[in-house]
Amino acid sequence: MILGDARKLLRERRRLSLFDMALILDVAPSAVDGMMAVLIQTGQVRELSFGSCGGCKGCGAAPRVFEWADGTTPDTSGETPPACPGPVYNSL
Numbered sequence: 001m002i003l004g005d006a007r008k009l010l011r012e013r014r015r016l017s018l019f020d021m022a023l024i025l026d027v028a029p030s031a032v033d034g035m036m037a038v039l040i041q042t043g044q045v046r047e048l049s050f051g052s053c054g055g056c057k058g059c060g061a062a063p064r065v066f067e068w069a070d071g072t073t074p075d076t077s078g079e080t081p082p083a084c085p086g087p088v089y090n091s092l
Contacts, residue, residue: 002027006035010045010068018064036066045069 005025010016018036022029039045048065 002031003035003038006032007039007044010039010066015048015065015067018066021066033064039066043069 002025006021009021009024016024018029018032021032021036025032036045036047040047045066046069048067
């Protein structure tokens with residue numbers, strides 16, 4: 001069950017980008033996006049927002065990062081946003 005795998009992965013790792021999850025689960029980023037939408041609706045996951053990525057490689061967008069929601073408020077202040085995965089991931 002791929003949704004269960006995504007849930008377990010995020011619960012174990014706490015925070016992952018959409019592209020990292022797609023690579024680990026060996027699915028398209030659009031599939032991860034759909035799974036995260038379901039988990040966000042149920043309150044199990046939240047999407048973090050960063051104003052920009054940690055280093056541009058030409059993709060033109062900040063990475064989407066998801067975090068397991070354990071009832072706490074995320075504190076992303078002082079954190080460096082994840083580095084942009086670059087164009088190689090955009091072709092998945």
